Amino acid sequence: MQKTLLIILILLFTNIVYLFPEDANAIPYFSRKYNTPCTMCHVRYPSLNTTGMTFKQNGYKLKGEEGEHVWQDKFFPLSGTASFIYKSVDKKGTGWKEADGTQALFLLKNMEFFSAGTLAPQISYYISLGTEGKAPITPGIAFVLFNDLIPESLINLKAGKFYNEFFYLSDKRRLTFEPYLSPVTLTQYGVEINGETHPQGIRYAAGAVNDEMTPDNQDNSDVDVSNNIRGYYASFTYSIAGQTIGLRGYTTKAGKDSAAEKDHTQLDANLNINISPVFFTIAFYNQSDKYDPDPDIDDGHIDQDNLLSELIIKAGSKLIFDIRFEQQDIENIRERDNKYVYNIGYFISPNIGLISEYVKQEGAESKKDENRLELGIQMAF
DSSP states (O other): OHHHHHHHHHHHHHHHHTTSOTTOOOOOHHHHHHTOOGGGTEEETTEEOHHHHHHHHTTSSOTTOOOOOGGGOSSOOOEEEEEEEEEEEEEESTTOSSOOEEEEEEEEEEEEEEEEEEEETTEEEEEEEEEETTOOOEEEEEEEEEEEEETTTTEEEEEEEEEEOOSSSOSTTOSSSSOOSSOOOEEEEEEEEEEEETTTTEEEEEEEEOSOOEEOOTTSOOOOOOOOOOEEEEEEEEEETTEEEEEEEEEEOBOSTTSBSEEEEEEEEEEEEEETTEEEEEEEEEEEEEEOOOTTTOOSEEEEEEEEEEEEEEETTTEEEEEEEEEEEETTOSOOEEEEEEEEEEEEETTEEEEEEEEEEEETTTOOEEEEEEEEEEEEO
């Protein structure tokens, strides 16, 4: 029955492709505002290219624009995304909380609404809310950005709840349904200074934040361990001829009462190679936790290493391939978890994609083996 349903879905998706004209160009908010295609700022939505990185860094406005009051905008600044999928899963191993076995179902993968733009000259904002899976709709991130404290985006100031991430390597701007296994994106409450220089191609960010250490978990939940300002980070990227290298450091300190229970340090290094139509990223993450040990259980120290490599190929204007490999090694043991992701996207228009994705996880350490196939429709509006 499942194989028959799968064949029907594939045939349906194939026929849908021919119902849309070649020049279909339904585009989200910023494309409507500036009358440009989505591909001006995106490799494919939601992944940013160099122009999109600069536009975001510049407070959601073009270079040289001062910005305007939000009520002066001729378009209401609202956009959204949604993904609907068919999922077939085969789980094996003793590490799963629920029983292993096979499962097939239709699912609203995710849905998010967001508004971004300028509140006033030199002041920008971003607000979002959404849901993932069967979770209720909840607020996402919300921040205000004071632009050009030193002109040409040399220094900007951000305050609120925001993502700590690199522009070109972001869990929220990935092309795959499958989130990154690596700690690519952190959700932070605090303040950040950031900026970029021209023509050197340097981008930087540094922040003081609460020590929640909140990864963007697959179930869209946050792990809130305290409300103390004990987290600090800095990131740096350097780009030349379209090639980018990045470094990031992040630390939180343990403390008494309401502070975090452990010292946490994270060091990241990554390289992004862009030889259009091929994009290749390789990244390494090291995390170290130190806390008061229980002498009968552990020594109070945990190390985790993550390796990520991703290859994106644009095969023409509508077809894109994304192949990703990740490896996770916890506590420096020999057994490691491996994850392979194979994704094909056919974009009927710049903001509507038909996605096919296969995920294979070899859970040597977690004891979680999994094979998963997802077929879906991804929309931006």
